[in-house]
Amino acid sequence: MEHEMPIFLWKRAKLTPNRVAIQMGETALTFQELHEKALELAGKMTAAGMKKGQYIGILSPNSVEMIVMIHALKYVGAITVMLNTKLSPSEVSFQLEDARVSHLLTDSSLIDKAAQSAKGRTVTVHSFEELQRMPSASIVPIQTISLGDTDTIMYTSGTTGAPKGVKQTYGNHWWSAIGSSLNLGLREDDCWLIAVPLFHISGLSILMRSVIYGMKVILHEKFDATRMNQAIHEEGVTIVSVVTAMVSRLLQEENGAPYPASFRCMLVGGGPVPVTILEKCSSLSIPVYQTYGMTETSSQIVTLSPEDSLQKIGSAGKALFPSEVMIMSEADEQQHDNLPGEIVVKGPNVTSGYLNRPDATRDTIRDGWLHTGDIGYMDEEGFLYVLDRRSDLIISGGENIYPAEIENALVKHHAVVEAGVTGLEDETWGQVPVAFVVVNSDDVEEKDIIAHCLTHLAKYKVPKHVYFVQNLPRNASNKLLRRELLSLLD
Template sequence: METMPNWLHKRALMTPDRVAIIENDTQLTYKELQMRSVEVANALRTKGIAKGNHVGFFMQNSLEAAVCLHALMYIGTVIVPLNHRLTASELSFQLNDAELTYVISDDELKGKASEALNDLNVSLLVYQELQKGSQELSNLEVTIELNQLHTIMYTSGTTGKPKGVMLTYGNHWWSAISSSLNLGHEVQDRWLCAVPMFHMSGLSILLRSVIYGITMIIKPRFDPHVVNQSIQHEGVTIVSVVSAMLRRMLDDLGEEGYAPTLRCVLLGGGPAPYPLLKTCEKKGIPVYQTFGMTETASQLVTLSPEYMLQKQGSAGKALFPSEVVIADNLPPGEHGEIRVKGPTVTSGYWKRNEATQEALRNGWLHTGDIGYMDEDGFLFVLDRRKDLIISGGENVYPAEIESALLEHHAVKDAGVTGIQDEKWGEVPVAYVVSDQFELSSSVLLEFLSERLANYKLPKRISFVDELPRNGANKLQRNQLTNLRETKQ
């Protein structure tokens, strides 16, 4: 049984005086972070939380949230991050499904947490109401097992009920190591976290920063101006975003460039539109496009900035020590399901044996994403299999149409989905956000017709105020048809 020291415990021993976390004007060294986490862990233990309990984490991004997560690791609980943007009924399903015994919320979210708990036999603890615990270490987990379950994290559930992805300490450890082997590891790194800690992207920043011994800068939520100011004035070297976030950051940045300290913009959430990458190249912004999922404990494939335009649209190559193939090793250029394997891959879904067996076959995770490899071994992700539109026998990828729409200077955001059609089976329809009222669907269709085959052209373009996105800013295509048009 492979073991290693608790990550925060080891880090505080190695580099106690390094700055661990910054939130506004408050900062903690690793020794201070450890002491606070131990106190909170002991306070939680007096409330009855014990090793192996499934505990819901229902807090907004904050220094206290980071302390709470480390405290739960000191107890050895299984952490179940809960998305506070969900409705009470959606949360109730996850609370029940994950077999939670406790939920920890912050002051601001305790009302919503209480509503979600309703008749469930789950205890609610409010972080700010905890009494200060002791600094005693004797009953805490200063050693971890790599095969020990660390997280049950629910997928967004765009089709059917969400599934709880089981991730071990070993999954998270290898994710951190493979990322550092690719991005490099510098002692002065500062990783900005403006993505939610209840998502894989935010949680992975928290875990990696402790393993690397670098500083995590926490923002309560994504605000393009606040993020830009942090990059310019707080020495940020790495920031994690998706395309929609980066576009808003560039709009706010205007004619300026970023401080030279910024060495990596880690870009997830699907292929980046060419104009966005071109702007980044012009401004010297180092964009690393990535492909990953909750089931792989964050990024699994990453494209380095030197290939940003040469391999435009590619997610890159698999990180150490992971592998990627297309279906049953299809030749370059042929489209098929992306399959992955490696030590960051989940062992399966909580209480979902059938779904686990369906996803994990012959040692490979069947991702449900469609893509291809080029002659040089670079992965191109086309779309989610469930989002694929089959129109008159032709495969139509929503992401390709969205990318073409975003090339138009007046389009701020775009989403595409399929609707039923008597003649073709399915046809694509588009939803566009634009601040230029004179922009029309006919202008956009003419623009698209120069870039896309006729069968890929949307049969309808609707203008809307905003697109539905989840807490990680990923587009939720299954909700597009519910949107109301803002102009005809």
């Protein structure tokens, strides 16, 4: 039987009611105030027909209202489907259908996208403002949960291009927070700045840590290098979570000034940090800790400990305390350390599988180990080095982009016979997607293909360039060789 414990916010409001939980601009809420607002909203949600066990979507930019919504749904006992605001209506629509979402909660700025996404679906759309105006029903809020209960669903694209809903339990979030604190430590004055989206695990995991640790969070709607640097200097921020592209911009805006001594951790995910950036941060006494993780591991699962950050430049570190990492050869599925192989991970922060996808779950999780599809090696001291992020994966500004998903959209164009997509190095974003297409018409132009993609894909997934070629590189089994696509430009 899974261990039961109090809902995180419920318990935190009893322990430290007067501590500030969340601050955004001039708005600040204590844990008690956050609890009361969430409880009140849970009553309104119940009046609107939301029930325990339902899958309820949230489509919103970062906001205090969104945080209240997230916690209110836990008091209702619903499962929260976190939706990426950058997705096109057709992409959101797929996820609503796949998760059998009954209600979609959205910020008023996205009400049109929400309505378009829900069109033709049995989904009731509520704006945050509309929900706040509703009468409140009498409810008995959920106060305890089992760590095995599913709390949130986040979609991640698979190598086939079909997004899959990752199940994240309360236990996954709990152990992710515990593993992080055992590695980074926890100080009474800790304050974590969120400038990454809450609909990503990088943002949501900080929110979970906030109520588990009793830690203040400063929330920004989106990343702004000037504002983040100012918060670090003037608002007592001790920890931030960023991706590599954000680090570069922070350094540019900082103009060579060191960060205050109170700032103790810049946690960097989304791919390796170039050595030149690490060295520049070191010269400015900016503590940068590289991490390795994914939606399926409820944030980081491997992190470089503070004492090793300079001795092991380029490494993602070691597995967090409750977790394990292993390198497995694809040929014989045996453990190998010093040789490159597939990174497999295990631990209580790792998902139990994908929503409504038993086949994908069986393919990915075997004997309790999650097969990441990423390639890496471990040195003689057990430090992980990531060589390829899922060999074909494109990481652009911290966003994971799977070529197959873009290729599926490209071949829907009437003139496209074949399509191949890969990543091109980019100074700002790390990588950007570019497409190579074989067409059956001389009349189609790059702008036509890009316009077509904009109707099917989120903007960050749309190829930055489209190259027209006679043939795509394939092996003897006719499998597309994406790694050879860029050689067509020579």
